[in-house]
Amino acid sequence: MSEAQIAERYAKSLLDLAIERNVLELILGDMKLIAASCKGSRDLLLMLKSPIIKFDKKLSILNAIFKDKVQPITTVFFELLAKRQRETLLYPIALEFINEYNERKGIIKAQLYTPVQVDDSLRAQFGKIVEERTGKKVELEEFVKEGLIGGYILRIGDTQIDNSVKTKLNNIKRSFSENHYIPKL
Secondary structure (H helix, E strand, O other): OOHHHHHHHHHHHHHHHHHHOOOHHHHHHHHHHHHHHHHHOHHHHHHHHOOOOOHHHHHHHHHHHHOOOOOHHHHHHHHHHHHOOOHHHHHHHHHHHHHHHHHHHOEEEEEEEEOOOOOHHHHHHHHHHHHHHHOOEEEEEEEEOOOOOOEEEEEEOOEEEEEEHHHHHHHHHHHHHOOOOOOOO
16 A cells, blocks of 8 residues: 555544544644644654654654644554554645545635735635635635746646746747748748
């Protein structure tokens, strides 16, 4: 079984348990904290993936880092992963948990790339665009991309709406290189 499948099963099980215990939002916060910590700390990821460090040592490190910051269910989840020697999958499980939560709640993530920071009214307009296209609530991630001259790039899942000046200029340049007005001899 692939790591993605294993991570998905653990994430779904944890999600079901959180729903059953009525602590879904709290566990979501824990998974976001774990995902952000793993993303921000290369050392943490390397420690989790290291075959040299024993699982009980990894568990004690996880408890030292997260014990006062996460729910008791999450701490027990760490123990379960350690006993089954699946602690290497903590980061993918956290990401998959967040994805499963978003799917169940009808939330879609979209990325917005602009040359400058957008204000609240533009943010609301982009949110409305995504909601109209998908029929889901939107969680908009914003990025300032200095390579853009103007306009925006909006990514919704596998779809990309590229309304940037740079792309429009490249399209014009390409159309001039395909000059259809000069007759060929």
